Amino acid sequence: DTAVSQTPKYLVTQMGNDKSIKCEQNLGHDTMYWYKQDSKKFLKIMFSYNNKELIINETVPNRFSPKSPDKAHLNLHINSLELGDSAVYFCASSQRGGAYEQYFGPGTRLTVT
């Protein structure tokens, strides 16, 4: 069984479109995260949710909106996509927030044309 899964794995879309990436974890973890990995492989946290409540919101444009229907799911919705949004987006989860190791999904490569 896959611990942290993301769909889709690849997403190609045009500027201005709205798209969503879904994430699910079956580890029973309380906290989920979204990270962005840029073209230089640099990973940076975007959002964190603990029991369906947002606990981190780094300086991310408000075109990005995370939604957590329950503690096993954390989706990322992106409005009005821009070329600079092209990146790999990783979902992760941990037992709870703080210093617990995070388990990552396979990533979603988003390409905006």
Added chain:
Amino acid sequence: AQTVTQSQPEMSVQEAETVTLSCTYDTSENNYYLFWYKQPPSRQMILVIRQEAYKQQNATENRFSVNFQKAAKSFSLKISDSQLGDTAMYFCAFISHGGSQGNLIFGKGTKLSVKP
């Protein structure tokens, strides 16, 4: 603010030999955790090893071990008996025990190539 620095963008090693990847970090906190993650060409992020700052003993996981020097804020990863499957990007990461919940801070990575 905490920072993580990996000074070696790329490294290579011959199969079966040993290689050490460097990582330094900056923090004013006393309680924190450090991790090494591996990202092979498949893109999957895989946890290699973790170290709690309060533990003096260096963590080991099979062929992977760390040299944790708390005073020097250094956390290097040693890979023994390198295998072709070790070819990957390696990321050093820091997380505070307190402070921002779950704010895992990554270095910029070291691309390791294992040559046959």
